[in-house]
Amino acid sequence: MKPIFICYKRCSTCRDAMKFLDNNNIAYDYRDIMSDNPNANELRKWIGQSEFPIKKFFNTRGVLYREMNLKDKLDDLSDEEAIELLSTDGRLLKRPLLISQEGIFVGYHKELYETLIP
Known part of the structure; x- marks a missing residue:
């Protein structure tokens, strides 16, 4: 099964990650992420598989995150409320998100992506 690469083409970090994947075949x-944002069921599954806290999946540098003042509100949300919120808008989700048999990769970290090289 091929990994699922969820990103936003205008994001420079996403472009770097895509370039890495392409260059390494x-x-x-x-x-x-903007036209096909993960739904709550997908997020629930991936968050569970990753063993990361839900907060790691939020794009804390994003404009929408700041506009919604989520820094102050996130701690008061249940896990289910946070997942539902993430599923409402791709701009809230940290990107890129790579779902593979090797694991769930949140954001682009070259040293972690290198583990995907056959």
Whole structure:
């Protein structure tokens, strides 16, 4: 099964990650986060598989995160409320998000992506 690469093409970090995958001949299924944002069921599954806290999946540098003042509100949300919120808008989700058999990669970290090289 090919990894699912969820990103926003205008994001420079996403472009760097995509370039890494392409340059290393790592096949993936591309998914645009703005037109095909993960739904709550997908997020629930991936968050559970990752063992990361839900907060790690939020794009804390994003404009929408700041506009919604989520820094102050996130601690008061239940896990289910946070997942539902993440599923409402791709701009809230940290990107890129790579779902693979090797694990769930949140953001682009070259040293972690290197583990995908056959």
